[in-house]
Amino acid sequence: MVRFENVSKIYDGQEALSGVSFEAGRGELLFITGASGAGKSTLLRLIYRAINADDGAITVNGAAIGGMKGRHVSGLRRQIGVIFQDFRLLSGKTIYDNVALAMRIRGVAEKALKPQVMETLKMVGLRHKADNFPEALSGGEQQRAVIARAVVAEPLLLLADEPTGNLDPETSTGIMRIFKEINARGATVIIATHNRDLYTGSGRRVLRLASGKIEREDIG
Amino acid sequence: MSHPWASALAGIRKEKWINLLSVLSIGVGLFVLLVALIAVYNLDYFASKLQGRFSMTVYLQDGIPAADLAALRTAIRSDAAVGRVSYISKAEALSDLKKALKDSPYLFEGLDGNPLPASLDIRLRRGFASDDAVSGLASRIKQMRGVADVQYGAGFLDAIESVMSGARTAGLAFLAALLGGTLFICYSTVKILFYRRREEIETLGLLGATPRFIRAPFLIEGSLLGAAGGILASLAGYSIFGVFLARFAGALPVFRYVLTPAYFFLLLPAAGLFIGFSGALIALGRIKS
Numbered sequence A: 001m002v003r004f005e006n007v008s009k010i011y012d013g014q015e016a017l018s019g020v021s022f023e024a025g026r027g028e029l030l031f032i033t034g035a036s037g038a039g040k041s042t043l044l045r046l047i048y049r050a051i052n053a054d055d056g057a058i059t060v061n062g063a064a065i066g067g068m069k070g071r072h073v074s075g076l077r078r079q080i081g082v083i084f085q086d087f088r089l090l091s092g093k094t095i096y097d098n099v100a101l102a103m104r105i106r107g108v109a110e111k112a113l114k115p116q117v118m119e120t121l122k123m124v125g126l127r128h129k130a131d132n133f134p135e136a137l138s139g140g141e142q143q144r145a146v147i148a149r150a151v152v153a154e155p156l157l158l159l160a161d162e163p164t165g166n167l168d169p170e171t172s173t174g175i176m177r178i179f180k181e182i183n184a185r186g187a188t189v190i191i192a193t194h195n196r197d198l199y200t201g202s203g204r205r206v207l208r209l210a211s212g213k214i215e216r217e218d219i220g
Numbered sequence B: 001m002s003h004p005w006a007s008a009l010a011g012i013r014k015e016k017w018i019n020l021l022s023v024l025s026i027g028v029g030l031f032v033l034l035v036a037l038i039a040v041y042n043l044d045y046f047a048s049k050l051q052g053r054f055s056m057t058v059y060l061q062d063g064i065p066a067a068d069l070a071a072l073r074t075a076i077r078s079d080a081a082v083g084r085v086s087y088i089s090k091a092e093a094l095s096d097l098k099k100a101l102k103d104s105p106y107l108f109e110g111l112d113g114n115p116l117p118a119s120l121d122i123r124l125r126r127g128f129a130s131d132d133a134v135s136g137l138a139s140r141i142k143q144m145r146g147v148a149d150v151q152y153g154a155g156f157l158d159a160i161e162s163v164m165s166g167a168r169t170a171g172l173a174f175l176a177a178l179l180g181g182t183l184f185i186c187y188s189t190v191k192i193l194f195y196r197r198r199e200e201i202e203t204l205g206l207l208g209a210t211p212r213f214i215r216a217p218f219l220i221e222g223s224l225l226g227a228a229g230g231i232l233a234s235l236a237g238y239s240i241f242g243v244f245l246a247r248f249a250g251a252l253p254v255f256r257y258v259l260t261p262a263y264f265f266l267l268l269p270a271a272g273l274f275i276g277f278s279g280a281l282i283a284l285g286r287i288k289s
């Protein structure tokens, strides 16, 4: 589903990723870990084309995304659900509308989307916050709203950047269960995290990044 | 309500105060434009009215045969510059004069017969009224049969024409400057609005929204703000020109002559909408993914 071949990314002359190669198979759930600044977010941002690689080739769902432009990039992003490390909730919209946005962007009709949005909000425990604006939510609640927005449209590929950074251990476990469920339904899931609890004992592949390179690969 | 409209209204509500300011700026800009437009319109109307007042008098020889008179009128009327031609007989000329001097009837005592000549009064068509055209016409008429003399206010037309064309040029330049200023106010207002929301635009892009999806609510928002500004300017203009001036016309009769065509007021909301829409379009620019 996702394939990196010798990918490098340079920010202002500093190499954030260098010569990274790996493959995440269709329907796989895998972890990326590493110290702060190791390049986890950079790797994910390359997949949804928020940034462009300086070297190497990236393939997503069979398509080389290096030279992609315009509507192809929009199309690529609609196949992907992203849990942004910095949330990116729209402050002018309610939680309901923030989550519904992911469906509207995919052209889902208003009538059809409501039950699915409410269902997803219930799943992350935010049903009672549907009509609130993001600023009225706690950090952890905001994070769960971002998770709901990323999964509501059942994307082929889910990218989670530090999805439990603001959550207590119990809620984290709940969120992890959601990821596994989505994965079980066929989605490929890539989770970038420092949170050891998420992957220990999971039996899934864990790629460890250090200073922009894949240092080693374990089974969690 | 469809998504773009709901989103646009939510955007307006979210930043009420800054949006209100934008509406006010656009409104003030359009109002100033309206005032300038009315000034230029009135100036132009006044100038053409003055030109329309211009007339040329053709004095006829006494005892001109009816056939010659008819031929003369036809010949004069066939000139492209000539509008209306009216005949004033000797008797009419005398009674006009008597009417004008009715306070001094002694002037006419002992007057034998009628010394006044019959004449033709010629009004020119608008746009032909320049001194060159007029003097050419006068010398042509002077040569016609049955004409005793031709009189007109030489220099009159060129004088008003040069004053008016100067004033009109200045007015148009002023109008152009104001239009540019108004457009700039609207553009920068909308641009600032979008600048404040660039993060939202970026996020929409990252979520896979097409440029069209991103633009629609902003274009609606810009159009609504612009139209609201236009309506505001129109209401202000209407209350000042339509109500206020009418009330003061009693005290200061000059105001009675200020013309305010109704379509100017209808034009403003449409102009505001157009400005808001294009301002939004320009401000959004090309959305890169």
Ligand SMILES: Nc1ncnc2c1ncn2[C@@H]1O[C@H](COP(=O)(O)OP(=O)(O)OP(=O)(O)O)[C@@H](O)[C@H]1O
Pocket: A011, A012, A016, A034, A035, A036, A037, A038, A039, A040, A041, A042, A043, A085
């Ligand atoms: N936009 C940017 N401009 C310049 N440098 C950047 C930019 N984004 C990231 N970097 C640098 O690239 C390196 C990798 O950053 P990245 O965000 O990928 O790390 P990370 O592994 O996600 O860290 P964290 O766990 O703290 O989120 C860091 O050294 C960071 O300073």
Ligand SMILES: [Mg+2]
Pocket: A040, A041, A042, A085, A161, A162
């Ligand atoms: Mg990161």
